[in-house]
Amino acid sequence: xxxxxxxxxxxxxxxxxxxxxxxxxxxxxxxxxxxxxxxxxxxxxxxxxxxxxxxxxxxxxxxxxxxxxxxxxxxxxxxxxxxxxxxxxxxxxxxxxxxxxxxxxxxxxxxxxxxxxxxxxxxxxxxxxxxxxxxxxxxxxxxxxxxxxxxxxxxxxxxxxxxxxxxxxxxxxxxxxxxxxxxxxxxxxxxxxxxxxxxxxxxxxxxxxxxxxxxxxxxxxxxxxxxxxxxxxx
Numbered sequence: 001x002x003x004x005x006x007x008x009x010x011x012x013x014x015x016x017x018x019x020x021x022x023x024x025x026x027x028x029x030x031x032x033x034x035x036x037x038x039x040x041x042x043x044x045x046x047x048x049x050x051x052x053x054x055x056x057x058x059x060x061x062x063x064x065x066x067x068x069x070x071x072x073x074x075x076x077x078x079x080x081x082x083x084x085x086x087x088x089x090x091x092x093x094x095x096x097x098x099x100x101x102x103x104x105x106x107x108x109x110x111x112x113x114x115x116x117x118x119x120x121x122x123x124x125x126x127x128x129x130x131x132x133x134x135x136x137x138x139x140x141x142x143x144x145x146x147x148x149x150x151x152x153x154x155x156x157x158x159x160x161x162x163x164x165x166x167x168x169x170x171x172x173x174x175x176x177x178x179x180x181x182x183x184x185x186x187x188x189x190x191x192x193x194x195x196x197x198x199x200x201x202x203x204x205x206x207x208x209x210x211x212x213x214x215x216x217x218x219x220x221x222x223x224x225x226x227x228x229x230x231x232x233x234x
Contacts, residue, residue, distance in 0.1 A: 002026055044068075044075060045083055052089050060091025114189045119149035123178050126154065128167060128190035143170040145188070147178075154178055 005015040016023040034042075051067045052059055059067065061081045068075050084090065119125040125148040133140045143166045145155040155174025159166045171188065180186055 041079075041083060044073070044079065045087060047071075047073060048080060048083055048089070049087060052084075052091075055091075057089075058092040063091065113187055117148060119147075122147055122149045123154075123180060123184065123186050124149060126174065126186065126188045128171065128188060130162070130167060141166060143167040145170050145174040 001019065002012060002015045002021070006012055012026060013023050016026055047068060048064055051064050051071075055063065055067075061077060061084060064084070065075060065077045065080045068080070114125065117125070117127070126145050127148060128143070128145045130141060130143045133142065138160060141159055141162050143157045143159075144153050146152070147154050154177055155170045155172070157166055157170040157173060167190065174180075
């Protein structure tokens with residue numbers, strides 16, 4: 001990072017102060033010889049690339065580790081995983097990747113309210129998303145809401161399904177934890193997936209004046225001035 005900033009015209013001393021590093025340590029690190037681990041990595045990386053290429057780009061961490069051991073190269077699986085990530089290599093995944101949300105082309109698209117993803121105060125802009133984790137008992141889905149100003153996760157929810165109540169419960173948790181009131185000016189921004197296609201109805205408690213809706217590309221934002229509201233997957 002320091003070298004990159006220096007190439008951009010910033011002084012090493014200034015970059016170190018911004019990053020909270022020691023300038024003398026930065027210069028010492030450049031003069032210091034490579035560690036044994038780094039020398040070992042530089043020996044393993046061409047071998048990993050060779051095995052990956054010989055497999056037609058299909059081998060993953062486990063198979064490359066086994067192939068190297070068959071060649072007489074003793075290496076830990078975690079080392080292969082780390083170096084493959086550094087090299088940008090990955091194996092072929094059987095089956096399709098697990099999708100989280102799928103955009104619904106027929107759903108209406110309210111105007112995009114967020115172009116600048118910055119905030120000058122807490123609870124001014126929230127962004128939401130979903131992810132998934134494979135466990136021994138199946139897939140687990142996680143919905144979360146993040147405050148752009150503080151980068152703090154203000155609401156979350158975990159479930160074994162991707163139904164609409166999952167992201168909605170995460171949003172409600174955030175509203176409850178942050179004690180959001182009407183006319184707060186809060187904007188809630190999420191992608192335009194099947195669970196992001198929120199409709200209003202009278203079957204859900206008041207969401208406290210949160211603004212939500214769909215964006216022009218793959219985002220959504222809307223604003224609600226109050227009243228009962230709920231999210232329904234389209």
